Amino acid sequence: MTRLSLTNLPVAPAVDPNALSVGIVHLGIGAFHRAHQAVVTERAAVATGETRWGITGVSQRSATVRDQLAPQDGLYSVLERGLGDPSIQVIGSVRDVLTAPEDPEAVVARIADPAVSVVTLTVTEKGYRAASDGLNLDDPEIQADLAGRPPRTVIGQLAAALARRDESLTILSCDNLVANGPFLRKLMVDYFDALGKVPPAFEATRFPAGMVDRIVPATTAADRDEAARMLGVRDEAVVVAEPFLQWVIENDFAGPRPAWERGGAVLTADVAPWEQAKLRMLNATHSMLAYLGALRGYETIAEAVRDEELGGLARQLMTDDVIPTLTPPDGLDLPAYGATVLERFENPALKHRTRQVAMDGSVKLPVRMLGTVRDRLTAGAEPHTISLAVAAWMVYVLRTPDLDDPQAPRLQSAVSGITDPTKLVDALLSIDTIFTPDLRDSTVFRDLLTTHTTALLHHL
Numbered sequence: 374m375t376r377l378s379l380t381n382l383p384v385a386p387a388v389d390p391n392a393l394s395v396g397i398v399h400l401g402i403g404a405f406h407r408a409h410q411a412v413v414t415e416r417a418a419v420a421t422g423e424t425r426w427g428i429t430g431v432s433q434r435s436a437t438v439r440d441q442l443a444p445q446d447g448l449y450s451v452l453e454r455g456l457g458d459p460s461i462q463v464i465g466s467v468r469d470v471l472t473a474p475e476d477p478e479a480v481v482a483r484i485a486d487p488a489v490s491v492v493t494l495t496v497t498e499k500g501y502r503a504a505s506d507g508l509n510l511d512d513p514e515i516q517a518d519l520a521g522r523p524p525r526t527v528i529g530q531l532a533a534a535l536a537r538r539d540e541s542l543t544i545l546s547c548d549n550l551v552a553n554g555p556f557l558r559k560l561m562v563d564y565f566d567a568l569g570k571v572p573p574a575f576e577a578t579r580f581p582a583g584m585v586d587r588i589v590p591a592t593t594a595a596d597r598d599e600a601a602r603m604l605g606v607r608d609e610a611v612v613v614a615e616p617f618l619q620w621v622i623e624n625d626f627a628g629p630r631p632a633w634e635r636g637g638a639v640l641t642a643d644v645a646p647w648e649q650a651k652l653r654m655l656n657a658t659h660s661m662l663a664y665l666g667a668l669r670g671y672e673t674i675a676e677a678v679r680d681e682e683l684g685g686l687a688r689q690l691m692t693d694d695v696i697p698t699l700t701p702p703d704g705l706d707l708p709a710y711g712a713t714v715l716e717r718f719e720n721p722a723l724k725h726r727t728r729q730v731a732m733d734g735s736v737k738l739p740v741r742m743l744g745t746v747r748d749r750l751t752a753g754a755e756p757h758t759i760s761l762a763v764a765a766w767m768v769y770v771l772r773t774p775d776l777d778d779p780q781a782p783r784l785q786s787a788v789s790g791i792t793d794p795t796k797l798v799d800a801l802l803s804i805d806t807i808f809t810p811d812l813r814d815s816t817v818f819r820d821l822l823t824t825h826t827t828a829l830l831h832h833l
């Protein structure tokens with residue numbers, strides 16, 4: 374079947390791709406960016422008529438996305454799956470893709486281009502190469518970048534590009550991290566400290582925080598076949614998404630930016646309450662359902678949340694443990710928000726795999742769950758259900774031989790041969806890159822984890 378391209382366009386994108394010049398570099402062009410920031414950027418371009426905000430995507434690890442998009446002139450479609458019939462739309466805002474491992478110099482040069490004033494990122498939690506207190510300077514890839522090779526880490530890429538720039542830059546993380554903007558800024562400061570020099574452009578560089586939300590599962594072969602049927606041409610780069618899309622951005626830019634608010638984003642002075650509500654309500658519950666669901670043999674989040682007991686626990690997690698720790702952002706009714714989150718998880722058309730959401734637990738737990746545990750303990754409360762979520766991760770680590778996690782070897786050696794719940798809790802609580810001393814030393818938390826792991830090991 375013919376491939377989607379500028380000359381084989383069954384449905385034209387809302388912008389003319391040929392008219393766009395590149396003003397944004399996106400690091401980590403996975404599924405999420407294509408279904409979220411790229412869509413809002415295109416909508417903003419349509420609303421304003423501005424043509425300066427085309428996107429260069431950077432593929433950080435493999436050449437797969439470049440090889441999918443290059444023959445398609447950067448075009449791809451978003452296949453939206455809600456409760457009704459699916460719909461499909463071709464997006465034209467990604468103009469080209471660079472593959473960092475093949476051509477690291479091109480990535481630095483593109484970020485350094487004066488026409489570029491915004492860099493966005495979705496490189497997953499582990500892509501930041503952080504330790505518990507800042508940049509992981511023991512990371513061999515960070516060390517190699519510091520030693521002066523053409524950079525391979527995102528921190529190294531940004532640092533090298535800033536060293537070449539005279540103009541200010543805005544660097545906007547779109548990953549699920551607590552205070553993602555300030556967090557990334559701190560990693561850059563640590564990098565420059567280790568390097569022993571700070572580029573002059575860094576002072577004016579801004580790192581706004583952002584909260585992003587849209588469920589975008591990994592695309593499957595069946596999704597590509599469905600897109601081909603709907604489009605009449607083959608799209609190897611199609612992404613699948615739910616109808617819901619939210620982007621709240623701190624209005625703190627160093628220079629020009631797309632009018633993303635015209636594309637549906639919200640620009641605000643304080644993102645923290647939005648971000649905390651989303652990470653603690655949606656992402657923590659997602660992860661709990663992923664661990665418990667996978668342990669019960671459910672393939673997808675929709676199946677897990679439709680299990681009466683697991684669905685009940687998801688509601689209980691939000692109501693009993695998470696909501697008491699939150700200050701709701703203006704106008705957000707937290708119980709109603711929680712109900713909407715569960716309805717979104719129930720979407721049977723999405724097929725978000727429990728195993729996908731369960732990956733990288735060692736870097737997700739601190740972001741999604743451990744703040745809630747800490748706040749509940751500080752308030753003198755017993756964090757019952759959030760401890761169950763952490764215990765579910767512990768049992769998942771024990772029961773998953775092919776664990777997908779950046780710390781898999783360390784986790785697996787810690788739990789190797791363990792059958793006793795107390796020992797399992799001790800072994801995993803001692804991992805200092807995940808659990809801080811206050812949590813390790815809490816008898817209440819340790820006892821709850823032991824009770825829950827005991828129950829899970831006996832009843833799953």
Ligand SMILES: NC(=O)c1ccc[n+]([C@@H]2O[C@H](COP(=O)([O-])OP(=O)(O)OC[C@H]3O[C@@H](n4cnc5c(N)ncnc54)[C@H](O)[C@@H]3O)[C@@H](O)[C@H]2O)c1
Binds near residue numbers: 400403586587
């Ligand atoms: N998919 C979603 O539903 C969703 C929703 C909200 C936020 N996000 C955020 O977006 C991130 C990416 O999600 P996705 O669905 O695009 O995943 P994906 O697997 O499709 O893409 C991940 C991207 O991150 C890059 N990456 C992975 N490991 C890296 C590393 N060690 N160093 C540098 N780059 C690395 C990959 O090259 C790829 O470009 C998530 O981790 C999350 O923070 C995703």
Ligand SMILES: O=P(O)(O)OC[C@@H](O)[C@@H](O)[C@H](O)[C@H](O)CO
Binds near residue numbers: 587655656659
């Ligand atoms: O993308 P990850 O792997 O960081 O997390 C998996 C999901 O919890 C997450 O992607 C949600 O779908 C998303 O945060 C919804 O906005």
